[in-house]
Amino acid sequence: MMLIEETAPEAEALPVAALREHLRLGTGFEIADDTAEDVALAGFLRAAIATIEARTGKVLLTRRFRMQLDDWRDRLGQTLPLAPVIAVDKIEIDDGMGTVTEVPAENWRLLPHGQRPMILPAGVILPHVPRRGMVSVTFTAGFGDSWTKVPADLAQAVVMLAARYYEDRSHDGAKGAMPFGVSALIERWRQVRTLAGRGSREARR
Template sequence: MMLVEVTAPAAEALPVAMLRDHLRLGTGFGMAEDAAETAALAGFLRAAIATVEARTGKVLLARRFRLRLEAWRDPEGQPLPLAPVEAVERVETADATGVSVVVDAGLYRLVPDMQRPVLAPVGAFLPAVPLGGFAEITLRAGFGAEWAQVPADLAQAVLLLAARYHEDRSFAGSAGALPFGVGALIEPWRSVRVLGGRGNPRGRA
């Protein structure tokens, strides 16, 4: 499986002003200084967002992703590794030579779920993946395009973590545990890793 982020969060969607207020930083020191500080704060926010998303499996700001699979985990319904998924925009299958075919959108549907959204077939099974080929799913995921649409506890976790990165530059590259407050905020959102089993992929009762 290979997951690629096709589009990044828009710069204007990042809560730079909120982080600046949280850190009690001033402005007006000059255009160059303010621009450099804004860029640095945006970088800390992107790093914090990436960390929170990796720990929870939740996409905070909406954007497009592409998922490539060598085979369906379950042809009765393919679990998707991100949530919430807004839409599946395109599904393709490709043969061993790389020649791809767009799958008719009438042959599949999205089963939304905050923990494990699923690409489900309209019929019995998803279209077969050619031997030696792959399937590629293009999807849009995220709570929304604006920071106000991010759940409050996840938004607060990002601000706390970005502030930690700002205050301790060495922490940003640390592989250690998250600060306690951040971990407590994101814990209810952490995904339950159940993709190894078949479970109930098509949303049946």
């Protein structure tokens, strides 16, 4: 499986003010009003968001992704690797010979789920993927476009982790282990990962 992030969170959606407050960088100080410092804080936030999303499989701020598989894991239903999924934008099958065909939307449906959203066939099974081909699924996932839509515990975990990155910024770039408080906040959101593709094809070999 290959997962490609096609869009990034808008800079305006990042909780720079919350991080500044957490770090006690009060207003009126030169560091608080420094544009370069805000850019640096945004960078630590992006790094923290990426880490939290990798640990939980949850997308905090809404954006678009593309998943590429060489075959469905199960033609009765394909699990998506991230949640929550807002919409599946399109499904395309490449036959490996240069022809890409979009699967009609009426041939499948999205089953929303907080942990394991799935693509289900409208009929019996999902469409066949040629042996030398691949299937590409473009989908939109995330809790919302603004930071206020992110669940409070995940939002706090991001700010705490970004603060740790900020405090450790002079330590040769080493971020160290996940702080206990952050791990405790994200624990309920974590899920056991499963393979996203290749299952049905491997079974035939």
